Amino acid sequence: MPEVDARAMMAKKGLDPVEPYPGSGRPWASRHVCGRVVTPTLGNVAQGKGICRYCFSDFPYDGPAVLYLIADLHAVKIGCASPNLRRLSDHRRFGWVTAWTVDVATGDDAYNLEQAILSWWRDELGIEPAYESDQLPQTGYSETARWDEMDPRRVLTKLRQLGDKLGIPLLHIKETESATKRPLTAADALGARARAAQSRLSETAPRASRRSARHSGVQGQPPRSPHRAGRGVEYR
Incomplete structure (x- = not known):
C-alpha cells in the first residue's frame, strides 16, 4: 500500500505517524489525538484494534502497576497487572x-520490563515457550519459559539489572x-471448579466400580441367571 x-x-x-511507513504488520510509531506516541500496526488499526493503549485499555499504562512472575511444576510465566492483582487471581484458578x-x-514501566525479560529469553538465550497456545487457553503461553531453564530467582536477578539499565525503579x-x-x-486449561469436579469424579469411579462388582457376582464371578420354577423366580 502506498x-x-x-x-x-x-x-x-486519530493517529499521526511520526516515522516512515514500515508495512501493515509492523509497529508504526504515531501520535494519537490524546497526545501520546503509540506503536499500533496498520493492520490492527484498520480493524479498529490497538489504536491507543492509553485510551482503550483497562491496563494502567500511565498509572501504578505490578510486574509478576508465576510458576507451576514445569514453567514460569511473566506478566503485568494492575495494582488490584485481579490477574493473579485468574491465574490461580x-x-x-x-x-x-x-x-x-507506571504500566509503561511494567510493560517495558516484561518485554526486556522476554527479549532476554528469546533473543539472547534462545529459550522457547514452555507451553503451546492450546495448553493455555487463558492466554499467555508466549510469556512462559521452562523452570529447568529459568527459575524465579534468576529472573528476578536479571530484572534488577534491567531496572538499573533502563532507569526504572x-x-x-x-x-x-x-x-x-x-x-x-x-497448571492446566481447567478452572478451579472444573478441576475439583474432575477430582471428585476420579474419586467416585473406583467406588462405583466396586459396587458394580458386588452386584454382578461374588469374587468376580458372573451373575447368576434367573430360572423360573412354578410361580416364583429362583436363582441357581
Whole structure:
C-alpha cells in the first residue's frame, strides 16, 4: 500500500505517524489525538484494534502497576497487572502460584520490563515457550519459559539489572516460597471448579466400580441367571 494511503487510514483513527511507513504488520510509531506516541500496526488499526493503549485499555499504562512472575511444576510465566492483582487471581484458578511481584510507577514501566525479560529469553538465550497456545487457553503461553531453564530467582536477578539499565525503579519487591521452591502441581486449561469436579469424579469411579462388582457376582464371578420354577423366580 502506498504510504499516502496508509497515513490516510491512520488519520481516520486519530493517529499521526511520526516515522516512515514500515508495512501493515509492523509497529508504526504515531501520535494519537490524546497526545501520546503509540506503536499500533496498520493492520490492527484498520480493524479498529490497538489504536491507543492509553485510551482503550483497562491496563494502567500511565498509572501504578505490578510486574509478576508465576510458576507451576514445569514453567514460569511473566506478566503485568494492575495494582488490584485481579490477574493473579485468574491465574490461580488454573493452577499457577505467585513466585514474586514487583511494584513499579507506571504500566509503561511494567510493560517495558516484561518485554526486556522476554527479549532476554528469546533473543539472547534462545529459550522457547514452555507451553503451546492450546495448553493455555487463558492466554499467555508466549510469556512462559521452562523452570529447568529459568527459575524465579534468576529472573528476578536479571530484572534488577534491567531496572538499573533502563532507569526504572523497582519500588517494592515481594517474594513468596515459590521463588525458591518449585511447585508440585502443573497448571492446566481447567478452572478451579472444573478441576475439583474432575477430582471428585476420579474419586467416585473406583467406588462405583466396586459396587458394580458386588452386584454382578461374588469374587468376580458372573451373575447368576434367573430360572423360573412354578410361580416364583429362583436363582441357581
